[in-house]
Amino acid sequence: TSSGVFLLQMGWGDLGAFGEPSKETPNLDQMAAEGMLFLDFYTASPLCSPSRAALLTGRLPVRNGFYTTNGHARNAYTPQDIVGGIPDSELLLPELLKKAGYTNKIIGKWHLGHRPQFHPLRHGFDEWFGSPNCHFGPYNSTERPNIPVYRDWQMVGRYYEDFKIDLKTGEANLTQLYLQEALDFISKQQASQQPFFLYWAIDATHAPVYASKQFLGTSQRGLYGDAVREIDDSVGKILKHLQQLGISENTFVFFTSDNGAALISAPKQGGSNGPFLCGKQTTFEGGMREPAIAWWPGHIPAGGVSHQLGSVMDLFSTSLSLAGLQPPSDRQIDGIDLLPVILQGKLIDRPIFYYRGNELMAVRAGLYKAHYWTWSNSWEEHSKGIDFCPGQSVAGVTTHTQEEHTYLPLLFHLGRDPGEKYPLSFASEEYQRAVEHISGLAQQHKATLVPGQPQLNVCDQAVMNWAPPGCEKLGKCLKAPESDPKKCSWPH
Amino acid sequence: TSSGVFLLQMGWGDLGAFGEPSKETPNLDQMAAEGMLFLDFYTASPLCSPSRAALLTGRLPVRNGFYTTNGHARNAYTPQDIVGGIPDSELLLPELLKKAGYTNKIIGKWHLGHRPQFHPLRHGFDEWFGSPNCHFGPYNSTERPNIPVYRDWQMVGRYYEDFKIDLKTGEANLTQLYLQEALDFISKQQASQQPFFLYWAIDATHAPVYASKQFLGTSQRGLYGDAVREIDDSVGKILKHLQQLGISENTFVFFTSDNGAALISAPKQGGSNGPFLCGKQTTFEGGMREPAIAWWPGHIPAGGVSHQLGSVMDLFSTSLSLAGLQPPSDRQIDGIDLLPVILQGKLIDRPIFYYRGNELMAVRAGLYKAHYWTWSNSWEEHSKGIDFCPGQSVAGVTTHTQEEHTYLPLLFHLGRDPGEKYPLSFASEEYQRAVEHISGLAQQHKATLVPGQPQLNVCDQAVMNWAPPGCEKLGKCLKAPESDPKKCSWPH
Numbered sequence: 001t002s003s004g005v006f007l008l009q010m011g012w013g014d015l016g017a018f019g020e021p022s023k024e025t026p027n028l029d030q031m032a033a034e035g036m037l038f039l040d041f042y043t044a045s046p047l048c049s050p051s052r053a054a055l056l057t058g059r060l061p062v063r064n065g066f067y068t069t070n071g072h073a074r075n076a077y078t079p080q081d082i083v084g085g086i087p088d089s090e091l092l093l094p095e096l097l098k099k100a101g102y103t104n105k106i107i108g109k110w111h112l113g114h115r116p117q118f119h120p121l122r123h124g125f126d127e128w129f130g131s132p133n134c135h136f137g138p139y140n141s142t143e144r145p146n147i148p149v150y151r152d153w154q155m156v157g158r159y160y161e162d163f164k165i166d167l168k169t170g171e172a173n174l175t176q177l178y179l180q181e182a183l184d185f186i187s188k189q190q191a192s193q194q195p196f197f198l199y200w201a202i203d204a205t206h207a208p209v210y211a212s213k214q215f216l217g218t219s220q221r222g223l224y225g226d227a228v229r230e231i232d233d234s235v236g237k238i239l240k241h242l243q244q245l246g247i248s249e250n251t252f253v254f255f256t257s258d259n260g261a262a263l264i265s266a267p268k269q270g271g272s273n274g275p276f277l278c279g280k281q282t283t284f285e286g287g288m289r290e291p292a293i294a295w296w297p298g299h300i301p302a303g304g305v306s307h308q309l310g311s312v313m314d315l316f317s318t319s320l321s322l323a324g325l326q327p328p329s330d331r332q333i334d335g336i337d338l339l340p341v342i343l344q345g346k347l348i349d350r351p352i353f354y355y356r357g358n359e360l361m362a363v364r365a366g367l368y369k370a371h372y373w374t375w376s377n378s379w380e381e382h383s384k385g386i387d388f389c390p391g392q393s394v395a396g397v398t399t400h401t402q403e404e405h406t407y408l409p410l411l412f413h414l415g416r417d418p419g420e421k422y423p424l425s426f427a428s429e430e431y432q433r434a435v436e437h438i439s440g441l442a443q444q445h446k447a448t449l450v451p452g453q454p455q456l457n458v459c460d461q462a463v464m465n466w467a468p469p470g471c472e473k474l475g476k477c478l479k480a481p482e483s484d485p486k487k488c489s490w491p492h
Numbered sequence: 493t494s495s496g497v498f499l500l501q502m503g504w505g506d507l508g509a510f511g512e513p514s515k516e517t518p519n520l521d522q523m524a525a526e527g528m529l530f531l532d533f534y535t536a537s538p539l540c541s542p543s544r545a546a547l548l549t550g551r552l553p554v555r556n557g558f559y560t561t562n563g564h565a566r567n568a569y570t571p572q573d574i575v576g577g578i579p580d581s582e583l584l585l586p587e588l589l590k591k592a593g594y595t596n597k598i599i600g601k602w603h604l605g606h607r608p609q610f611h612p613l614r615h616g617f618d619e620w621f622g623s624p625n626c627h628f629g630p631y632n633s634t635e636r637p638n639i640p641v642y643r644d645w646q647m648v649g650r651y652y653e654d655f656k657i658d659l660k661t662g663e664a665n666l667t668q669l670y671l672q673e674a675l676d677f678i679s680k681q682q683a684s685q686q687p688f689f690l691y692w693a694i695d696a697t698h699a700p701v702y703a704s705k706q707f708l709g710t711s712q713r714g715l716y717g718d719a720v721r722e723i724d725d726s727v728g729k730i731l732k733h734l735q736q737l738g739i740s741e742n743t744f745v746f747f748t749s750d751n752g753a754a755l756i757s758a759p760k761q762g763g764s765n766g767p768f769l770c771g772k773q774t775t776f777e778g779g780m781r782e783p784a785i786a787w788w789p790g791h792i793p794a795g796g797v798s799h800q801l802g803s804v805m806d807l808f809s810t811s812l813s814l815a816g817l818q819p820p821s822d823r824q825i826d827g828i829d830l831l832p833v834i835l836q837g838k839l840i841d842r843p844i845f846y847y848r849g850n851e852l853m854a855v856r857a858g859l860y861k862a863h864y865w866t867w868s869n870s871w872e873e874h875s876k877g878i879d880f881c882p883g884q885s886v887a888g889v890t891t892h893t894q895e896e897h898t899y900l901p902l903l904f905h906l907g908r909d910p911g912e913k914y915p916l917s918f919a920s921e922e923y924q925r926a927v928e929h930i931s932g933l934a935q936q937h938k939a940t941l942v943p944g945q946p947q948l949n950v951c952d953q954a955v956m957n958w959a960p961p962g963c964e965k966l967g968k969c970l971k972a973p974e975s976d977p978k979k980c981s982w983p984h
Contacts, residue, residue: 022531
């Protein structure tokens, strides 16, 4: 059975099926109606790179190295001056699937490091069309190169130069290119009757948000909505393609997000986290609870809904299971196999760990969530207008200083209070009982945790995308400055 | 064609179909899947009595008298010391439907006045089982009588005395009684082949929230969720009953709410307004945008979605249209006939007026909403812990003083910003264009408005439910105090 994962930045509340009031995602809503909706599904970090590393390794970022120790509880990622990336010691999903004869393709943003040793084709992927980093820019090529777009081993151009994004109108045809790549890859695999793993990791809803001309102005929600509509349309076309090729019953497809909607970019470039608190960068529900849909016609009962506590890391274990493979036994794997949940409606008891960098901020078990640390962002950042919780403020919860609650965690019941507004009374029996249980899980987790070597500590202008492989052919090599490694600065 | 209206207090975000994360309303979701979901549907007031008066008259509360002039922009309703009620000069939907041979029944909360001249059977209803006021209590019968429950002309008992609610556990079997009333009435009408209008206006989700024993503890959401589940189950049984009797294709059914979720009662007794700002008592979206579903098998295409700006007042005009009747031509009717929207997918251009008491606070046209006044509640009330926007605070928007913006309204684009967090820049061309249009509508509305005689100004302990008709038989008459009419006090 082949696997496809759609991964992008979108908030829990961005889909019609999840209550977005414009209800403009007919294809994703249809995918949910034909498949299974996960209402309690989480990413592994409130930021993109660590979540993606977690998805592909089945392991928490604190284990696979995608975190920083430069500061306490800081979100870190892989900008183009990052020195680190995915360590060779990590086993990635495509590396493992290869053993079962899979062909693996990544379309879109890799984000696990852009230096040669971190290249996706060195970590199990057979094909790549997309970029190693976020598509920020446009940059001045003397100070900062534009992000390259790779086809397999070599770059084929750069964002803004060869792959245009009109920052004024938001127009770019990249989602159409990424869609065509996916359709072609699927056709090729179907023709060769080979199982495949397709990781469709597109970036249109990440600032700077973009959409193709035919979608511009079509959404009630503005440019962000236009991008969502184009993605929705693309997902519909990919699923239809699987059906038309007659391989939909042999292809497990999952749609989810790498972090909550970036409220800091709202309303023009940011989405919605529905009724949840705050957004991307935070360990409140808005930062890490994600829209999630499993689709596998003929196997998953249509219109299913699951309250299984799920994680992007489960896609690692589930995809292995679909390929008849066992997860590696020489290391701790955090993902679980969701097939019993999806096919037999089981509920597996497991906690969710909410990390921010090197700190376990919160733990969810059942419907309870205990916060051991709270932080939105610093007063200093906040005073500059950087707000991860616009319009929201819960006293003692959305704190602007890092507040420790280790011995008296803030406890929420996410069924009665999904918005994390009403901490339970410390004196209540319910509090005592739930905290005893959750804190036991937290302690056990911490006691047995072996943190990986942190990969996101060192930055160096010299490692930026000055001269990616293939630049000579294109005449697009830039001169790198002298190496000057420094501690990366992570303000949040 | 018969009509049924389910009206209760519930927030936009309380249904699975509208993104409630526990997704515990399978019957309402099924109703939506078989019918049409209205995503931009409004009540006529952020408080119960005025909304209900508007539904039954098709007219804004400021026209039908359901408002107060005791203070500026104050929400008022019909507690049991209210002297006023629905004026005889108002024509109610059931009065008009009678002319087309309908039998009309109200089950649940009337709320248009409880003195004899306001009795629902004097205003077009043929049958009544329920209460005239909110089921607050229990009261001490020497100081304040418990609210009566009527069957038709006479009371058959009182809340807490004969119709128990256990305030500690939340147990009460009233929804089951109200369900059985509905099923019996429908059976009777089917047997006699008479068209009917059933107004199922139950109160289980209004504080004090209650549920039957079989539903207690069944929801992830606590007691409020238990009540929602019981209502969902009841709606499912009523729709199934219509189908089993073979009259579902002759019965138009609508589900909606009289105001947004009461966040002040959250988390135990209050619901969810999804991604919207604030709740009941306010003219932000959370106070007045409502869940709404139209159901009419064989006529409404299954799975439809409408962005028509709708109002509870439209149920007046739509029900008349279904009965082949014209709305009265001697008065201004604010409701519109939704049948072209429902049956032909039309979109009718019309504004939404957001009133709080005697003040036009805001106007929506298309996707734009202009606030001419903003107010959550006073600092004085807020300092007592009364909070209509818990965890939410938008600078300059959720104000604690009444702020006038008549000449420079706060403008929001509800597509890009459903949460009313980002007012458009006064300097933008978009602002100028939209405000010119909306302010034109507002001025025209105000210039032609003929306010009704305000009914909610005078309160008197002597008019409370001391000795409702039928009390003698039950030995439940209480002695009324001396009449002492006063201006009612409306703090919000």
